[in-house]
Amino acid sequence: MMAANPTVHLAPLSLSAKVVGSFAYLTVKDRMPTILTKVIDTIHRNKNQFLEQYGEEGIEAEKQTISLLSKLRNEMQTDKPILALTDELSDTEAWNRYLQRHQEQQGDQESVSWFKSPWLYVECYMYRRIHEALWLHPPISDYDVFNEGKTRTYFESQQAVMSLCSYFEGVRQNMEGLAQNQLFEYFNSLLQVSLWGNKCDLSVSSGQDNSQKTSPIDSLSSLQPFILVDDSELVWSTLTSGQPGKSSAGRVDIVLDNAGFELVTDLVFADFLISSGLVSEIHFHGKSFPWFVSDVTANDFQWTIRQTMAANHKYMSKSGAQWQRYLKEGVWSYHDHPFWTQPHEYCDMEAEAPDLYRKLQGADLVLFKGDLNYRKLTGDRDWDHMVSFGAALRGFGPSPLCVLRTLKANVQVGLQLGQAEKLTSEDPNWMTTGMYAVIQFNSPKSEE
Template sequence: MAAGHVLIPPPSLSAKFEGSFAYLTVRDRLPTILTKVIDTIHRNKNNFFEKHGEVGVEAEKRAISFLSKLRNEMQTDKPVLLLTDSASDTEEWNRYMQRQQDLMEDGQPVSWFKSPWLYVECYMYRKIQEALAHSPPISDFDAFKEAKTESFFESQQAVVSLCTYLRDVLSTADTTDKNCLHDHFLRLLQVSLWGNRCDLSISCGQENSQKCNPMDSLHDLRRFILVDDSARVWSVLTALHGTETPGVRVDIVLDNAGFELVTDLILADFMVSVGLAKEVRFHGKSIPWFISDVTKQDFDWTLSQTAASNHRHMSSCGVQWKRHLKDGAWSYHDHRFWTLPHEYCDMPADAPDLYSALQGSDLILFKGDLNYRRLTGDRMWEHTAPFERALRGFLPAPLCSVRTLKANVQVGLEPGRAENLGSQDADWMISGKYAVIQFCSPLREQQQGL
C-alpha cells in the first residue's frame, strides 16, 4: 500500500463484507483544512483580546499549539490518540477508537495512514473541537463560521431567484392540481440536489457558491442524474393523502449551510405550504463539522438573515420560515450520533433513541456525500450492488439519498454504466458533476408497487 493512502475497511472485518476495499489519499485535504483552521483562529486574535482580554490571547495560543501538534501527527502517521475533553460524546468516541484498535491484527497502534478514511476525517473535526474545549474562554468559537457566512452572501442572487420562484408558485399554484404540484416538486427537489455541489469540505474552504439562477440549468443537468427515483419519492408524499393519517412527516438530514441549506428550506416550505407534508424535521450537527455542515446556529442565522433581507420575496420567505418554526410545522433537531464516526447501520445499537425517532417519519431525505458514505459504510461496493444491500439493515423509514458525487462510493447503477462513465471521465465519482436521487423503502410490498 502506497505511503499516505488509507485503506477503507468495514468497521467489522467480517467475511460477509461484499465490496472490495478502496484507497484514498489523506495527506492533502486534511492538513490543508487544519492549516486554514489555525489561520482563522490566529486572525481572530484581536477579537479574542477585545472580548476576553489577555485570557483570550492565551486561549488562542493554546488552541493553535494543540492544532499544530495535531497537524504534525497527521502528516507523520502518528497514532490517533484518545480524546481528553469532557464533552458528552467523549466516552462514545473513545469506545469506538478502542474498537478500531482491537481490529488491528498485528497489534500495531491505529495511526492516521492505517485507519478507515471516514474515521480519520471525522476524528480530525472532533479533535478541532477538543482543541477549543481545552482553550476557554474561546471554547464556543466556530472556526468555519466565516466560510459559511461568505458562502451565503456570495450566493445572494441565486437565493433571490429561488425565493422569487417559490413566492410566485405559492401565490398561483392550484393545490388540487396534482400534475402542477408534481412538476414544481420535481424542480425544487432537483434544485436541492444540485445545491449539494456547494460543499466547502471538498473545496477545502475555498469559495464555492452558487452564482446564477439554479432554475435555468435544471433541464441541462438532468442527464447527469445517474439514478432518479423522484417518482418513488413523490409516491410516498401522495400515498397518504385522503387517508385517516394525521399528515405526512418528512425528515431532512441536512448537509451544508449556505446556499444548499436555502434550497432545502425552499423545498420544505413548498411541501408544507401546498399540503404535501404536515411536518418537516430538520436534523443538523451539534458542533461545527466538515467546514460547512449545518449547526443550530447556522440554521437560525440563515432564517434571520433571509427575513431581514431588503428583497421582498427573500424577506417574505424568511418570515414564513420563522412562522413555520413557531407553528410547529418545522423543527430543528441535533444528536451527538451525527458527529460520531459510526456507520448508520450502527444507529439501532449505538443511538436507539435517534433510530426510534426516525422510525416515526414517512420519508427521510439524506442530503449530501457524507450522509451517503455513512449510509453505505464508505466501502467501495460493486457499482451494481443494490442500494438496500449497501444500507446493511439501516432502514428506519422510506429514505432517499439526495447527493452529488464527491467520494469513491456509488451503488445501484445499471450494469456497464460505471465502466462507460469511467472511460469518459476518470473523476466521475468525485467531481460533483454527477448526482443521484436514490430511494429505498422498508415496505417490500410498497417497494414493488412504486
C-alpha cells in the same frame, strides 16, 4: 431488485485496503492538512477579537488552541497513532469505545494510525479533535472556526437566492387548484434544486469559494442528464399515498448537509412541502458543533432564516418571515444529536443511538442530504456499483428514505449494467468531481 449475491470488499471498518490505502493517504497528505491549516490561520487572525472580548485570557486560549492543533497536524502528516479523546464531553466515551474496537480489530495499537485507518474515520476524527482543542481552552470554546466561510457563501449566492425565492413565490401563488401532475412538476423542480444545491460543499473545496452564482431553476434541464439514479417518482408516491390510518400529509425529516446556498434550497423545498399540503410537519437534523467545514449547526440554521428575513428583497424577506413562523408554530423544528458527529455507519444507529433511531421511525420519509450522509449510509465501502441501494444500507431502515447527493467520494451503488463502465471511460474521476448526482430511494418494505 436486490442483487442475488451482492459483492462487497471489506476491510474491518472501511473500504478494501487497496482502495482506501492510497486514497486515504492522499487525502491525509493533501486536503485534510489544508483544512487544518486554514483553521489554525483563522484562529490566529481573530486573536484581536479574542483580546477585545476576553482580555488576556482570550489570547492565552488562542495560543494554547493553536498549539494543540499544530500538534494534531503533525500527528496527521507523520502517521502517528490515533489518540483517545480527553475532553470528557458527552460523546467522548462513545468516540473512545470506537477507537478501542478499532484497536482490537487491528490487533496492534501502533497500527491504528492516520494512514492505516479508514478514510471516513480519520476525517470525522480530525473534526472531533478540532472541537476538542477549542473546548479545552475556554473562553473561546464555542468559537466556530468555519463560520466565516459559511456566511461568505451565503452572501456570495445572493443572486441565486433571490431568483429561487422569486420563483417559489410564483409557485406559491399558483398552488391552489393545481392538478396532481402540475404539483408533481413543481415538486420535482424544487427537489432537484435541493439536490444540486449539494454542489456547494466547502469541505471538498477546502474552504475555497464554492457558492451558487446562477439561477438554480434555469440550469435544471441542462443538469438532468447528470442524474445517474432518479427515484423522484418513488419519493412522490411515498408522500402522496399516505400511511395506514393517516392522511397523505405526514412528517418529513431532513438530515441537512451544508450551510449557505444549499441550506436555502432545503428550506425552500421544505416550504413547498408544507405550502402544498403534501406534508404537515418538518424535522430538520443538523450538527451539534462545527463539522466538515460547512455542515449546518443550530446557529447556522437560525442565522440563515434571520438573514433571509432581513434581506432587502421582497420575496427573500417574505420567505424568511414564513420560515420563522413555521418554527414559532412548531410546523418546523430543528434537532441535533451526538450520533451525527460520531464516526459510526448508520447501520449502527439502532444499537448506538436507539433514541435517534426511534425518532426517525416517526417520519413518513427521511431525506438525507449530501455525500457524507451517503458514505455513512453505505459504510464508505468498495461496493460493486450494481449492488442495490437497499442492500448497501445493511439493515438501516427506520422509515422510507431518500438521498439527495452530488458525487464527491469513491462510493456509488444502484447503477444499471454497464453504466459505471461507460462513466469511467468518459471520466475516470466521475465519482469525485461533483458533476454527477443521485436521487436514490429505499423503503424498508422493499427489502423484506
